[in-house]
Amino acid sequence: MWSLLLRKLKTGRLTQKGEKSLAKQTSSNLPSSFRKSLQVRHLDCGSCNGCDWELTALSNSIYDLQHFGIDFVASPRHADLLMCTGPGSTQLLNAARETYEAMAKPKWVIAVGDCAINGGVFKGSYASSGGIGGTLPVDVEVPGCPPSPDDLIKALQGFMGK
């Protein structure tokens, strides 16, 4: 207990500060009630798990996504936004469609990573489609293989007009 407290005092605040310049942007298409807080559902559409781990990293103490008002939720029914990773592997597309259908309107989709945008290196294979755009309506694309947590936060903030 004391050692834990001591460590806490020694480490202090780990969360890196966001960039202030972004605060002035207002060009978001989101209804104003969604601009302060978004509930996100992650959807793996056949990714190599690189993007997934970067999404996981968003919740660590250094990026701490929650202090931007964004959180990952466990059910698509609670989500405003779907973050899709992977090129869309054929055997998963039915489940992906159902996940999207389970979300309440209004709802948005972000394609995370090169694969989700256009199939990436997996383009032209027999069991993956060239990106998630053919299955779900994509609103925002975040390129990268995988995009870094900073890129992801910037994209989310830009999307919310923060």
Added chain:
Amino acid sequence: MLSLLEYLQGYQDLEFVRWDNQEGIVEMASDVLPELLTYCLELKPRPTWLTHVVNDERQLGREFCVYLVLHFPSEDFSLTLVAKGIIDKFPTLALIFPALNWSEREAQDLFGLHAVGHPDPRSLVLHPGWPKGFHPLRKDYKVGDEDKDFKRAPLVFPEMHGDGIFQVSVGPIHAGIIEPGHFRFYAIGEPVLHLEAQLFYTHKGIEKLVEGRNIEDGLRIIERVCGVCALSHGLAYCEAVEKLAKVEVTRPVLLWRTILAELERTYNHVGDIGNMCAGVGYAVGNANGSQCKEALQRLNLKFFGHRFLRGVVVPGGVKSIPGAEDSQAILNQLIKLADDFEEWIPFLLEHDGFRQRAVTAGILKAENAIDLGVTGPAARGSGLPCDWRELHAHLLYPELKVKSVVEHDGDAWSRLMVRVHETRESFRLLNTLLREAMEAPTEKNQSDRPFSSHKMRPWEPAWGCVESPRGTDVVWLMLDEESNIYRCRVRSASYANWPAVPLTVPGNIVPDFPLINKSFELCYSCCDR
């Protein structure tokens, strides 16, 4: 391996393609293979399987061939048993060696061959719903529009009846940032009676995709088989390519490849330790593990240009060799992180709540681990000393005298402790290696000659094998005359370990599954490919 050689020479129709101190390749008809395998598996110490590959060699006049690569740890000898001339069926080996169960089911799906006598001939890689007669790895199949015809079709699960037995189905989409897979629990009250895991939702057809590509393109794709074992897969692939080109890499390259492999192990292990805490909702452990992982990944980015160490290893070398100053900087940071690790790891290990959940949860029996060919921390947690760094002389591991870290209880706690000890060991190894890197003169003689100008031997099998954080990753490779990939098989550690996970769950309660699953910490993507 004289006794083995003598035994094999007793057979009439075997063809010895190669036999030297390290490696043997023996060809035979497919009906002899079960008998030979039975003999090999009875040898002490028992050989481990590296990979099982089916290859369409009809254009070479050899019909379909099965390559089974075994490794005999006592003399660091690998034996490839080749069953050739298979037209449409081969006798199953899964009854003799259950580790090959999945691999043979995969051959039925992807090649349309029939494994005669297989105990569980359900489809595996291809879910029901594909058009009939769709066998994509046959060479006469050209990628077409079959994926548009993929229909929704029910998955096949065993029935289980009885008073109070009910099924809990979970997935493929899970609550959280996890990869997709379907789990079917058969439970009576809280305790689980049986678990079926249906994977291969992220199957992308990578093995077909790399066919016909050149070496560099192939590497780019193989590195993306898995996000967090990218370096291990890439390195295994490069080792296979270098074998075919008969290229020996220089000592600085070996040194930095070893450093990179240990860096990958460290960042994965600390992350996995943290994730196990997430499996029981213990936030302190999870937070510390993920902080440490983030620090290590930032180090990867700063010095090697990628958070997951992609694109760092290339055939014949490494992309860039850091100088003495950078080595010093890496070392300083690692020393700090190692001290920090010792500071936070007691928070987990001395936490009663966490300990009570992890001890006796998800026991993998040693005999099951042996039968199923389990590898990595999962096998070492069950008492099998199967660290590829110890078994096979490669990179700088023989000099470092790496020993397998072994725990004997086979539960989630044992697998955790294996990771904890291995992380400490990796920090120690990195210390030794980086000190050597600092003293080594900076030489920049990675030959400027592009690797593709080397003459590679076509139509020959070669494997590369690296101990990834999850176990032994094997890449098996065969090239054609133009040095393009003819067949590339990726047997990842996760592929070898997944069949063991459902066995460890019965007897535990359903809410223990996340912890058990996380104690194995297997990827879905490099299993599904």
